[in-house]
Amino acid sequence: MIDLNRFTMKGYLLLFACLLVSGSAPGQRVIIAEDLRGDDEPRVYGMNRTHYSHSYLGVSFLAGPPEDRGAEIHYRRSWSLQYGYRYKLRISNVFSVGTELSLHRTSYRPRQTEYKQVPGPAMHDTEKLVFVQPGLSYYKRINFGQRGDYIGRFFDAGAYGAWNVHVRHISFDEIEGERVKVRRTGMDYPAAFEYGVLARVGFSNFVIRGSYRFSELFRSSADLPEFPRLMIGFEMGTHPF
Amino acid sequence: MFRHALFLLLILLLSAFQAWTRFSHQGPDPGMADGFWVFFTDKQGVEFDPHAYFHENAIGRRLSLGLCLYDSLDFPVRADYLDSLTSLAGAPSVVSRWLNAAHVRLSAGEAIQLETLDFVKKVIPVSMRLIPAAAKAEPVSQAGFEVPDSALLSQQIRHMSGQAFAAHGFDGRSIRIAIFDSGFSGVEEHPAFAHIIGQGRIIGSWDFHRSQENVFTSGSHGTMVLSVIGGMLDGLPMGLATGAEFLLARTEIFRELLVEEKYWLAAVEWADRHGAHIINSSLGYVFHRYFPEQMDGQTSLVARAAHIAASKGILIINAAGNEGNNEKWRIVVTPADADSVLTVGALSFPSLLRAPYSSTGPTADGRLKPNVSALGTVVAAGRRGLATPRGTSFASPLVAGFAACLWQMNPSWTNMDVFRAIERSSTLYPYYDYAHGVGIPQADYFLSPYPLVVLPTFDIMDGGNDTLKIVIRQNPAKDQNQTDKATIHKYIDYLYYKIMGPDSGIEQYFVVEVSDANILKLGMEQFGPGRRLLVHYKGYTSAVSF
Numbered sequence A: 001m002i003d004l005n006r007f008t009m010k011g012y013l014l015l016f017a018c019l020l021v022s023g024s025a026p027g028q029r030v031i032i033a034e035d036l037r038g039d040d041e042p043r044v045y046g047m048n049r050t051h052y053s054h055s056y057l058g059v060s061f062l063a064g065p066p067e068d069r070g071a072e073i074h075y076r077r078s079w080s081l082q083y084g085y086r087y088k089l090r091i092s093n094v095f096s097v098g099t100e101l102s103l104h105r106t107s108y109r110p111r112q113t114e115y116k117q118v119p120g121p122a123m124h125d126t127e128k129l130v131f132v133q134p135g136l137s138y139y140k141r142i143n144f145g146q147r148g149d150y151i152g153r154f155f156d157a158g159a160y161g162a163w164n165v166h167v168r169h170i171s172f173d174e175i176e177g178e179r180v181k182v183r184r185t186g187m188d189y190p191a192a193f194e195y196g197v198l199a200r201v202g203f204s205n206f207v208i209r210g211s212y213r214f215s216e217l218f219r220s221s222a223d224l225p226e227f228p229r230l231m232i233g234f235e236m237g238t239h240p241f
Numbered sequence B: 001m002f003r004h005a006l007f008l009l010l011i012l013l014l015s016a017f018q019a020w021t022r023f024s025h026q027g028p029d030p031g032m033a034d035g036f037w038v039f040f041t042d043k044q045g046v047e048f049d050p051h052a053y054f055h056e057n058a059i060g061r062r063l064s065l066g067l068c069l070y071d072s073l074d075f076p077v078r079a080d081y082l083d084s085l086t087s088l089a090g091a092p093s094v095v096s097r098w099l100n101a102a103h104v105r106l107s108a109g110e111a112i113q114l115e116t117l118d119f120v121k122k123v124i125p126v127s128m129r130l131i132p133a134a135a136k137a138e139p140v141s142q143a144g145f146e147v148p149d150s151a152l153l154s155q156q157i158r159h160m161s162g163q164a165f166a167a168h169g170f171d172g173r174s175i176r177i178a179i180f181d182s183g184f185s186g187v188e189e190h191p192a193f194a195h196i197i198g199q200g201r202i203i204g205s206w207d208f209h210r211s212q213e214n215v216f217t218s219g220s221h222g223t224m225v226l227s228v229i230g231g232m233l234d235g236l237p238m239g240l241a242t243g244a245e246f247l248l249a250r251t252e253i254f255r256e257l258l259v260e261e262k263y264w265l266a267a268v269e270w271a272d273r274h275g276a277h278i279i280n281s282s283l284g285y286v287f288h289r290y291f292p293e294q295m296d297g298q299t300s301l302v303a304r305a306a307h308i309a310a311s312k313g314i315l316i317i318n319a320a321g322n323e324g325n326n327e328k329w330r331i332v333v334t335p336a337d338a339d340s341v342l343t344v345g346a347l348s349f350p351s352l353l354r355a356p357y358s359s360t361g362p363t364a365d366g367r368l369k370p371n372v373s374a375l376g377t378v379v380a381a382g383r384r385g386l387a388t389p390r391g392t393s394f395a396s397p398l399v400a401g402f403a404a405c406l407w408q409m410n411p412s413w414t415n416m417d418v419f420r421a422i423e424r425s426s427t428l429y430p431y432y433d434y435a436h437g438v439g440i441p442q443a444d445y446f447l448s449p450y451p452l453v454v455l456p457t458f459d460i461m462d463g464g465n466d467t468l469k470i471v472i473r474q475n476p477a478k479d480q481n482q483t484d485k486a487t488i489h490k491y492i493d494y495l496y497y498k499i500m501g502p503d504s505g506i507e508q509y510f511v512v513e514v515s516d517a518n519i520l521k522l523g524m525e526q527f528g529p530g531r532r533l534l535v536h537y538k539g540y541t542s543a544v545s546f
Helices: A009-022 B002-023 B056-064 B079-089 B108-115 B150-158 B163-167 B191-198 B221-230 B262-273 B301-311 B392-409 B415-425 B485-489
Strands: A028-035 A051-063 A079-090 A095-108 A126-144 A153-163 A166-175 A178-185 A193-203 A206-213 A230-237 B034-040 B094-096 B101-106 B120-125 B130-132 B176-181 B202-207 B245-250 B278-281 B283-285 B315-319 B341-347 B372-375 B458-462 B467-472 B494-500 B506-514 B518-523 B532-537 B540-545
Touching: A051 A206, A079 A230, A095 A153, A126 A193, A193 A230, B034 B079, B034 B108, B079 B101, B079 B108, B094 B262, B101 B108, B108 B120, B150 B163, B150 B372, B163 B392, B176 B221, B176 B262, B176 B392, B191 B221, B221 B245, B221 B392, B245 B262, B262 B278, B262 B301, B278 B392, B283 B315, B301 B315, B301 B341, B315 B392, B315 B415, B341 B392, B372 B392, B392 B415, B458 B532, B458 B540, B467 B494, B467 B532, B494 B518, B506 B518, B518 B532
Parallel strands: B176 B245, B176 B278, B202 B245, B278 B315, B315 B341, B341 B372
Antiparallel strands: A028 B506, A051 A079, A051 A230, A079 A095, A095 A126, A126 A153, A126 A166, A153 A193, A166 A178, A193 A206, A206 A230, B034 B101, B034 B120, B094 B101, B130 B283, B458 B467, B467 B518, B494 B506, B494 B532, B532 B540
């Protein structure tokens, strides 16, 4: 039996070509076929080669104080999910630069206090503001230690920008024994864009990340205090370990 | 407003950083403490007594090779240099006589400062991950003490016709084998090692990570490897060297993410000092430290140490590595890339063809690797019973056991005599490819009662219409007082062929299952000028030049 697990794509092509060329030899069952021509071409794609790209998944939580008591949040329940695709251009064994496309879904849970101002003073049983943000970022990387074709230990610093393409406000209240969910979109107070800086430290697939939002989350005309600007979380690269 | 200005300032700083990185990328790594080898300039004035330092085996090896017993490589590192280094950077974790170097943890800044000292030749960073050559193989199954696959247990001896060694009384006696691995837990209690423990044939052990003799506390990869060299189950051998002596070195720790080559280097010198004839290393360094194009047998420190060990008469047998399925690597790992290391690839059971995970050749500089192949799926003694692990880790010790028997049989041979004889005995020799090397070593080659002859097993003929036809010969004639090489290859019923380029490198290689006498028809258009077709079937190799 031919063990198909043995073949690489190149092997399959070679096997196919071999069978075509060999015509009708009845005893011929090629089990291994390897073509080494072209194997010495320089490789430019790899974890520590000129180009590399991979996707990642991340989760971050809000940290730090709000601008004032009117924008207090539930920290553990205010978080952001990220999925992104990262490209890295190697400059040397130590330095790289890169960019990434990402999609964020960030959920803010305002605390229901008497001081509450965001998005309005009305109090609910629970309430959240959800921002869906495609974004673009740019980073510089320093790698530590000697390594081969491997991500290794690194520190990233960069900047990001995101478009608040979809913002919704969701509230839940118990009214006459029934749980009522109200969902609003098209509000006039969210800003159109967000930008800030980011930093990451990582070892191979495992990354701790932090970002600081410089932009306002709400339009100045809304005159709303800002939620915390700092987010801290972790990422998991989907490349091989 | 302030926040916007700060953001712009940070962007500017990032851009400045980019400009700096663009023009300063040749500089040293910044910051963090890491492992460094500090190489010293000389060994002047040190005292060395080889008879006090070496085991008599090590002396014998050197004398048999005509080597001077006072080789400066073996001299100790100067104590005053080590004292100075200790005062500046703390006590070294490993000191290498052969490299005249010490391993310490330093920041890059400290490393630069050390390099300015008179007695320091150079300082190089080392930080890598060593991969046991079974780490990425199929899961190990623990099967209690019942033999999980008796056909496999039998075949792991018989596919090398290893029963012939046992029949002639060769079991590796008086041969000392050092095993570098990640732990030997269960060896003291497991019945597969009762004959070794009972006869006191574990001559020495050292845990290089914990600096202690006890290597039986954690990790059972080495336990499995030891069993495949010299274990026995109810009188049935699991490997060929059931009578050998062993040195067990724990050089690797599974749970660490980043560990270093220092323990492997230290263990080689330890094995040499304690008189090892053979070192089995089922470990290798891969992408964490190197690029595949650096697998040239010269770049890595472990490859260089392997060369030194070989020059002192030790036969180093190393697993090829389990990167065969890794499209970004595929080739052998280091130190299996060194030409003085006998590199062993793994075969699947029962096909006896390259296991898909087994690393292939050639090396980065185009040399043949692996050298030979053996079964990569074995019955082995695990921590709590028997297991059927897979990996080149287990092909390598099968060949180590073979080498021990061969060396016992020919005690005057040098390590490279044994190396070459193992290659010569192998099923495909003189044919080779980059999946199997020269094939499976065969004990029958050395123990056949009659002279060995190679009889043609096929013909290459004109197939018409610009084709070549290869036809298997039926029942080739032979003298009764001769052993046909084909008969010792009874397990292998494949036809191997390859196309060599004008530069004598292999361009393409194939294995074809033989199910008909008219085995192969090849179109002539694929053979350009200067190319050669080499065909092998059952011990016979023939070539056609174009």
